[in-house]
Amino acid sequence: MILEGAHRRSIARTADGAGVAILDQRLLPWEVKWVELRDAATAAAAIREMWTRGAPMIGATAAYGLAMALADDPSDAGLAAGYDLLVATRPTAINLRWALDSVRAHVADLAPAERAAAAFARADAIADEDAALCRAIGEHGLALLRTLHARNPHRPLNILTHCNAGWLATVDYGTATAPIYLAHDAGIPIHVWVDETRPRNQGALLTAFELANHGVPHTLVADNAGGLLMMEGQVDAVIVGTDRVTANGDVCNKIGTYLKALAAHDNGVPFYVALPYTTFDPATATGADIPIEERSADEVKWLTGPDAEGMIRTVRVTGSPAANPAFDVTPARLVTAYITERGVLDKV
Numbered sequence: 475m476i477l478e479g480a481h482r483r484s485i486a487r488t489a490d491g492a493g494v495a496i497l498d499q500r501l502l503p504w505e506v507k508w509v510e511l512r513d514a515a516t517a518a519a520a521i522r523e524m525w526t527r528g529a530p531m532i533g534a535t536a537a538y539g540l541a542m543a544l545a546d547d548p549s550d551a552g553l554a555a556g557y558d559l560l561v562a563t564r565p566t567a568i569n570l571r572w573a574l575d576s577v578r579a580h581v582a583d584l585a586p587a588e589r590a591a592a593a594f595a596r597a598d599a600i601a602d603e604d605a606a607l608c609r610a611i612g613e614h615g616l617a618l619l620r621t622l623h624a625r626n627p628h629r630p631l632n633i634l635t636h637c638n639a640g641w642l643a644t645v646d647y648g649t650a651t652a653p654i655y656l657a658h659d660a661g662i663p664i665h666v667w668v669d670e671t672r673p674r675n676q677g678a679l680l681t682a683f684e685l686a687n688h689g690v691p692h693t694l695v696a697d698n699a700g701g702l703l704m705m706e707g708q709v710d711a712v713i714v715g716t717d718r719v720t721a722n723g724d725v726c727n728k729i730g731t732y733l734k735a736l737a738a739h740d741n742g743v744p745f746y747v748a749l750p751y752t753t754f755d756p757a758t759a760t761g762a763d764i765p766i767e768e769r770s771a772d773e774v775k776w777l778t779g780p781d782a783e784g785m786i787r788t789v790r791v792t793g794s795p796a797a798n799p800a801f802d803v804t805p806a807r808l809v810t811a812y813i814t815e816r817g818v819l820d821k822v
């Protein structure tokens with residue numbers, strides 16, 4: 475099912491203002507289902523179990539989750555318990571901690587009776603700011619894509635992306651996809667190679683869904699195809715999102731990103747990382763210091779999707795042991811530039 479319109483806001487306050495509505499991304503693209511989160515425990519489950527995902531998106535969700543915690547218990551103990559519950563959901567994306575720290579700082583000195591409303595207001599501001607940041611990333615990235623396309627103006631610009639760094643991973647526009655959307659809308663012929671992104675298949679299920687919804691030409695490929703495509707000259711640039719960029723510019727992103735960066739470096743293909751300031755972590759020195767989330771081995775061993783009758787089923791591919799690191803680290807030396815809301819920077 476295609477959503478009406480193209481990119482859109484992926485989180486919104488409920489009508490009564492007491493909760494938030496998010497898309498259950500585990501069901502996409504087969505079913506478009508908005509679910510309401512009305513307490514901190516449900517918000518934590520939504521993040522931990524990846525009903526919703528993407529660094530800025532889990533930051534916004536956690537911010538609202540802390541506001542809901544304070545609506546239930548505005549005491550210092552309630553603030554601490556809500557913070558601890560939500561910050562423990564996923565360790566790698568710095569946006570989660572950044573957003574929780576921001577809300578906590580905003581309310582800590584307030585009287586308990588004032589905390590929930592102030593926390594919701596701060597969460598609203600975080601969400602609105604993210605949409606604006608991603609739009610600005612798109613504007614700066616658009617200028618870059620115009621320059622790249624001018625080198626071969628008689629054919630579409632070919633971009634490869636990994637995982638989903640789209641409007642589903644943020645409040646709107648996306649980070650890696652924002653320049654793609656704006657370039658398409660500006661009439662620049664663009665085509666996207668979409669890495670399927672095993673094992674959670676965010677590319678196959680989410681990025682392909684987003685691009686189809688926006689009418690952007692794209693081709694789904696196996697994660698291992700990117701190196702050949704670059705060697706054959708079929709990729710003009712790689713653009714990815716990120717979950718954390720450290721003080722020295724190392725980039726933590728979905729598992730497999732590092733291998734794309736190596737292939738890009740070996741083939742002289744520019745490798746760009748798109749991020750808002752909320753994903754930059756100057757307090758962490760290098761990528762070696764980032765906690766890499768290890769998710770359930772079942773994500774590698776099981777597959778979920780519609781059967782011939784359209785029923786969503788999960789099947790086990792193997793009974794063998796499996797390992798499932800969810801992220802890797804691309805050294806700064808392999809990054810051509812960072813596409814940010816402040817511009818395209820050769821270092822952060």
Ligand SMILES: CSC[C@H]1O[C@H](OP(=O)(O)O)[C@H](O)[C@@H]1O
Pocket residue numbers: 527528529530636637638639640643644648649650676714715716717727728729800
């Ligand atoms: C714009 S942040 C997107 C970033 O988050 C994804 O991770 P996950 O799907 O596990 O939340 C992936 O690393 C994307 O690049």
